[in-house]
Amino acid sequence: MRVTLKIVTIQGMRERKMHVFFEGSDRLIEMRDVTKTYGNGITAVNNINVFIDKGEFVYVVGPSGAGKSTFIKMTYLEERPTAGKIYMNGTDLDELKRKHIPLLRRNIGVVFQDFKLLPKLSVFENIAFALEVLEEPRHVIKKRVFEVLDLVRLKNKARFYPQELSGGEQQRVSIARAMINHPPILIADEPTGNLDPQTSWGIMDVLQEINARGTTVVMATHNKEIVNVSPKRVIAFEGGRVTRDEQRGRYAYEK
Numbered sequence: 001m002r003v004t005l006k007i008v009t010i011q012g013m014r015e016r017k018m019h020v021f022f023e024g025s026d027r028l029i030e031m032r033d034v035t036k037t038y039g040n041g042i043t044a045v046n047n048i049n050v051f052i053d054k055g056e057f058v059y060v061v062g063p064s065g066a067g068k069s070t071f072i073k074m075t076y077l078e079e080r081p082t083a084g085k086i087y088m089n090g091t092d093l094d095e096l097k098r099k100h101i102p103l104l105r106r107n108i109g110v111v112f113q114d115f116k117l118l119p120k121l122s123v124f125e126n127i128a129f130a131l132e133v134l135e136e137p138r139h140v141i142k143k144r145v146f147e148v149l150d151l152v153r154l155k156n157k158a159r160f161y162p163q164e165l166s167g168g169e170q171q172r173v174s175i176a177r178a179m180i181n182h183p184p185i186l187i188a189d190e191p192t193g194n195l196d197p198q199t200s201w202g203i204m205d206v207l208q209e210i211n212a213r214g215t216t217v218v219m220a221t222h223n224k225e226i227v228n229v230s231p232k233r234v235i236a237f238e239g240g241r242v243t244r245d246e247q248r249g250r251y252a253y254e255k
């Protein structure tokens with residue numbers, strides 16, 4: 001069994017719990033012979049082996065239906081594999097107790113194509129929500145929310161509501177929300193899918209800064225220009241299989 005449960009004292013009990021799963025090895029995600037077959041019989045991910053280390057920035061590319069989202073969902077425990085093994089920072093997910101899943105999830109920031117902000121809550125409230133659930137004191141919540149708003153350069157929009165923001169600003173709020181627990185890993189499923197090219201580059205600047213500060217970023221994308229102009233590790237899927245895994249890869253092989 002490879003469960004890594006290092007207890008570190010940082011700032012009291014809550015902080016300690018949040019970091020339980022991610023103090024340890026440099027390997028954050030390890031998928032061994034992983035297959036995901038949905039209930040309808042479709043095998044979306046077929047026998048893949050993928051390893052992602054601390055500090056990496058990884059693009060996940062491939063045609064529609066290739067299995068990218070299914071792979072991404074398995075990294076944040078939204079889907080579980082039907083065969084094979086997944087380790088998160090050395091923790092075998094099969095060994096993880098159900099009650100520990102929310103704790104592990106707190107170490108994984110997730111950003112979606114459609115932002116998923118709550119329309120009736122202000123920017124501040126949307127981001128604070130995750131900490132209020134944890135019953136953090138008010139002054140801690142305020143400090144942390146303004147820290148992440150600063151990171152995405154939106155401190156001046158804290159009182160705004162989502163519908164008062166541009167698409168790019170809404171995506172930056174959703175990134176701020178994903179970063180509120182300072183997760184070691186940020187997963188983004190098509191984060192620029194709803195945005196124009198210029199706005200998309202603004203989102204990339206934010207994601208690259210988050211990565212430069214030490215957070216691992218895994219980003220599924222159809223954005224050929226971003227992948228080719230800002231080269232990083234590329235994992236390419238096709239028909240549920242990993243067909244390429246290259247450092248500084250391109251969006252696709254030139255024909």
Ligand SMILES: Nc1ncnc2c1ncn2[C@@H]1O[C@H](COP(=O)(O)OP(=O)(O)OP(=O)(O)O)[C@@H](O)[C@H]1O
Nearest residue numbers: 038039040042044063064065066067068069070071
């Ligand atoms: N919840 C589900 N139930 C059944 N089949 C699914 C489910 N989610 C995805 N699939 C199927 O699995 C395959 C892979 O889908 P997936 O969404 O992982 O691909 P993708 O590469 O992310 O595609 P896109 O780029 O269009 O988002 C597809 O054939 C899809 O229809």
